[in-house]
Amino acid sequence: MLEWINDFGWIIWLTVFLLLAVAEMLTLNLYFILMSVGALAALVAFLFHAPLWLQIVIFCVVALATTVLIRPLALAHLRRGPADQLSNVDRLIGHPAVVLEAVSTNSGLVKIGGDVWTARIRGGAEIPVGAGVEVSAIDGATAIISSPGAHRPTGTAATTA
Missing domain, CATH: 2.40.50.140 (Nucleic acid-binding proteins)
Structure with a gap:
């Protein structure tokens, strides 16, 4: 099993990316899309022959960093505008x-x-x-x-x- 993961890990990371992207489309809360960026980073690490433990660490670090650093900026940008502006x-x-x-x-x-x-x-x-x-x-x-x-x-x- 571990050998298969080492050979076809790109399929796993691509699947994780797609599942997280679909979850983001369903929820629209800017968490899952940032986690999917972590999956893409882990996919790149796989393509550079990084060991599995390092791929998992890269996924976790990138997902956490994007969620902590980018999400607040993105939400502030989306909410920009006058508070009394009517919508919908x-x-x-x-x-x-x-x-x-x-x-x-x-x-x-x-x-x-x-x-x-x-x-x-x-x-x-x-x-x-x-x-x-x-x-x-x-x-x-x-x-x-x-x-x-x-x-x-x-x-x-x-x-x-």
Whole structure:
């Protein structure tokens, strides 16, 4: 068994690299990709005929070093920007929308930008097809809408159109 590892260790390190890369794609937390760099370093050590114990040490040292040194810098870079900058669906609050299917307290469809969303209104009368409305909140995959100019909940960072 040890002889096979000495002959085909590159397969093991390549497999470890690929498994760690796939784990990173599934988690997106910047741990596994940095560990996969350690596996690549161990693969290079194998190609230079380093003994197995040294390959393992190189894997551990490189994985630890990249995690300790590079991960904080990468996370700081990803989080760079104003703290109040809205992202994802939070940016939709306050945007105008057009009713595609009459919106009631239970159901409806609106078009926000170029996307069609399920929608409902918190209270009041049904809003007819073609009416212009405003997104006041997002609840899961449903836009909560109100008539333009209606009072928006306090605390939202939406801008007026």
